[in-house]
Amino acid sequence: MTCIVGIVHKGSVVIGGDSAGVGGYDMQIRADRKVFRNGSLIMGFTSSFRMGQLLAVKLTPPRHHPDDDLWRYMVGPFVDEVRTVLSAGGYSKKENNVEEGGCFLVGFRGRLFQIESDFQVGERTDGFSAVGCGEAYALGSLAETDGRAPDVRVRRALAAAERFSAGVRGPFHIETLDEVAQVRQ
Secondary structure (H helix, E strand, O other): OOOEEEEEEOOEEEEEEOOEEEEOOEEEEOOOOOEEEEOOEEEEEOOOHHHHHHHHHHOOOOOOOOOOOHHHHHHHHHHHHHHHHHHHOOOOEEEOOEEEOOOEEEEEOOEEEEEOOOOOEEOOOOOEEEEOOOHHHHHHHHHHOOOOOHHHHHHHHHHHHHHHOOOOOOOOEEEEEOHHHHHHO
């Protein structure tokens, strides 16, 4: 299920997502959004609505000092807090001493991070990313729409994923975190 798309553009981050909830051959269009703000972050998730609910409602992102390296913050304090929240909320799994969560995008301070189910933190050099079953369609669209407005690129990528993936459906929801708002927080 799902397609979450993110773009970095001139210090801002735009993340968009679909509304499909899929289980086996059944689909429902969900009212709760897969893309949301949490303090000075924007996030978009795949994997599980429970995980997304915990990230939106229970996660209190640790304070980041602007002089601290952002990647180190994401790998360290941020992921540590995510792991704690997912575990306390009954979502993460631990088997054979390996902990597993889910996949989501995070926009923060003009950068876009992809958190994988093993809690690794990725940051693509392309300036865009996508996750979920519509990922490949969205990435193809994003690669071909370079130079267009970021919200147009996100909508086109989500539309391509909806057209070709059985697990992606509108309505689409988009959040933008601009650099001015990030500096104030």
